[in-house]
Amino acid sequence: MNWHEWIPLLVVVSSLLPGLFIFGLRENSVHLRTVLNLSGAVLKLGLVAWMLWGVYNGHHFETRLMLLPELELVLRAGPMALLFVTLSTGLWLVTTIYAIGYLEHSPHRSRFFGFFSICVTATVGIALAGNLITFLLFYELLTLSTYPLIVHRGTEEARRAGLSYLRYTLFGGALLLTGTVWLYSLTGTLEFTPKGFIQNTVVGQESTLIIIFVLLIAGLGVKAALVPLHGWLPKAMVAPAPVSALLHAVAVVKAGTFGIVRVVYEVFGVEFAAGLGVTKPLAMLAAVTIIYGSLRALYQDDLKRRLAFSTISQVSYITLGVAIAGPIATVGGVVHLVHQGLMKITLFFCAGNLAETLGVHKISEMRGVGRRMPWTMAAFTVGAFGMIGAPPVAGFISKWYLALGSMNVGQDWVILVLAGSSLLNAGYFLPILYTAWFQEPAGPWPEEHSWSGRETAWALLLPPLVTAALALLVALLATSPFSPLEWALLIARREFYQ
């Protein structure tokens, strides 16, 4: 193997090895654990940056390892893979810093960070997967590695949430496996190919292909929280805030949605899928999920549950963009992968700050919290306005391309869905901002710790400020080179015009 073949593998194992080592550390080995965590994250980011530079200069990065006869584990750095792996790696570093601060006095940190590292390994493996079997392997590894994170607190509620999560995701995994095996039996290949590989390998058998599509989408739709497979997500909010942030912005939900993108574009091909008549029902399902999630979010008083239902709604924008089956809508869906990640992780970081610093879990308890924690709420405000789709935050750009894309292919009804969703988003985010900034506190806040004049620990304060700033920057610099939008445009051009 030459260095081009090693890099993707190194990107994956750069978090696996520290994670395995962390499992063996004693609880009081704080410094060593921190060093391992951060060095793994920084090393991964460095390797991804090297890969980005290499791809930009025309190099090809691919790892192939034999799994079974005629079945290989393939890791490949294509444009779509690089988009997701950069997002995952960047946000993992930020989340690691946040988790170190959040769990400072918590028990079982070695266990937590061990599984945390494996979770990110799985996510990066999903991003770089070059075929459906590799994707499936890392997809199931993600399920198994996130379960301990959800049940980390060990309470009865956490165990129930973990059980629910396992039921949903293992069922989804079974559907995905069935669809994958069936597809392999028909096509003899599972390699992700631009514009799909099915139309070149299968003639006729439309009904079979439709069933396979349903199986794959249902399997992926569990993690993507498509209605009615979303039930595990609000319950999983019992997990610590870093886990919620990871689940919603980086790992689990994104993995499911990313899988849907892969299946539509690089397994079936968007035109072939549209010809089968499966994209329109997928778009309808995404639209229903968008509105349903927003409606459920409206009357949640628990902040994290409101954000969870918001995630269910927002992540389906990506599925909607893909299912509309047009180049401009594709840009909107793909770029929302990044934008939603940045905005949602900001919101969850802020929710974690409020919980950890002031013991605030409900929106009704947030009266006047903006004066007590102004920087945290400022970051929350940026994330919230982004979710509503107000300029100049990143969410506006996603909605712009989705709306324009829908008109471009004659799917004007999507604009009504987006408008309704934006209205509902305003309905459940603006009251939070009003409560935090403009209402008087119900009583005195808990006594302050010594944070050197800051509103909370720096490890909790810095990550949401960074991600909020990024949510603004990716919008303000949207049309500059290397922005997520330019990347999404490249992916759309590759899918539709090459």
Next chain:
Amino acid sequence: MNHSLPAVLLWLVVCWPLLLTLPLVRRYIPWPRLLALLPVLLLLLWPGDIALHVSWLFMGTGLAVDTSVRWILALLFIIWSGVYFLDPRSSIASKATATTTFYLLTLSSNLGAVLAADLLTFLIFSTVMGYSFYGLLVQSNEFTFRPVMRLYVLALVVADLLLFEALILIASTGADLHYAAVADAMAMNSSLVVYVWLVLAAFILRAGLWPLHLWQRQLFTALAPSQRLLLIAVPLTTAWLGGLRWLPTSGNAQQESIQMLELFGIAAILYGLIRFMLRPRWQLFLAWFAVVLGGVMILLWADRLAANWWLGPHSRIEFSALVILAGILVLLSIFTPFSKKLPEGKKILPVWFIRVFIDLGGGGQSAWLGVVSLLQSSLRYLEQHFFHWLDELPAMSWHTTISLFVLIGVGLAWLVMV
């Protein structure tokens, strides 16, 4: 990007107050609210038209100043200076307060919206302006103002959505988003009549024009003079200007649309006059006069749609008229009394409709009624958290009824004319 000094000055007009919103920065600047206006004064004194476009900033951002914009900028300079000197809080060392942050953010975005050279830039700045204005008024007023301000923010959210949809309609034709491109897009695509009505509805909401004038009327009645000036500078002037900017001037708009708009304008003028004459109180004069001037503005919009060039096709008489109308309001704002609190009132008619809708929803144990239950829960939440405070609004149901009847009359008149 044009790196010359005028272009830098143009940026400074928007960016300098934006920089001062940071408490860390304005800690070292004396009189930040006043000094934030310094680039505006310099720009007013700088001769000639200036324009710049930054293609890499947020999908392309453009600012420009010409003769008509210069007049509006001068008006805003006077208004914001007046706010500073009339507001007693500006004399207090309040650099670190949230009020000052909202104030400067509102100023920056207000200036940005006026200087915007294209539809998208206008939308960005006016959206930020709307929310920061909300924060400014809520922060600096009593609790009794909050229900009215919630009505304002609801109008803002809906208006922003409508403008977004309108923008998408223009962008979908392949046109760029400069103001002049709207007329060309409409000339090539007759289905864009929807665009006109989206824009009109949006700016009627944003400016609080009749028949959606409730929040504006309440605020004009009760706010102190300095804040009345803010009301004129921020939502009113910007929305009036927005209507002039966003509406096409090619004369391709449907005649029916123009006639409907003219009827609306006349109805608004008559409504304002009649309402004031029914209960002529000096304290209510400004509020009803603002409704009348809003009607005049609607007529100007209709004129622009019809491309009625009073003084030739290159005249910008509508912009001059805007400055005059706003100037009249400014003078009246300073010299008419205000009540400091909003009057008592009964429940608003629309809430009853929503309550009936909820009651008719019923309940049920069947699985399919789970959807109805979900909608019921959502509507109850809306009722509890949104319409409940609508009840608090100091508006009487018969006011709304009069507006509804006048609207029906306008609709009937239009049908007869068509």
